[in-house]
Amino acid sequence: MSLQYQHGSYKAKLFDKRWLTKRDQILERDKHQCVICGAQNELVVHHKQYHFVSKLGVYRDPWDYDKRYLVTLCRSCHDRGHYRFKVPVKNV
Numbered sequence: 557m558s559l560q561y562q563h564g565s566y567k568a569k570l571f572d573k574r575w576l577t578k579r580d581q582i583l584e585r586d587k588h589q590c591v592i593c594g595a596q597n598e599l600v601v602h603h604k605q606y607h608f609v610s611k612l613g614v615y616r617d618p619w620d621y622d623k624r625y626l627v628t629l630c631r632s633c634h635d636r637g638h639y640r641f642k643v644p645v646k647n648v
């Protein structure tokens with residue numbers, strides 16, 4: 557299974573209510589601002605790491621991460637970050 561495919565199925569989960577709730581908590585914590593440049597629109601909540609649960613052979617659900625792995629970014633900082641750095645995948 558290609559990474560591309562996994563990223564696609566992962567994205568679908570970002571519409572899940574549980575994710576939207578988690579996302580709101582992170583936005584609240586970061587005061588609805590990009591932590592890099594302070595922009596207040598087009599915000600996305602980014603995962604600093606992805607966790608692969610070896611025992612189950614699946615990626616952790618996006619809402620199942622500790623808050624320290626999540627950060628608020630604006631779309632342009634987010635896109636730049638993803639272009640420059642690959643999000644590390646940890647086996648947990």
Ligand SMILES: [Zn+2]
Pocket residue numbers: 590591592593594595629630631632633634
């Ligand atoms: Zn920004």
Ligand SMILES: [Zn+2]
Pocket residue numbers: 601602603634638
């Ligand atoms: Zn991201």
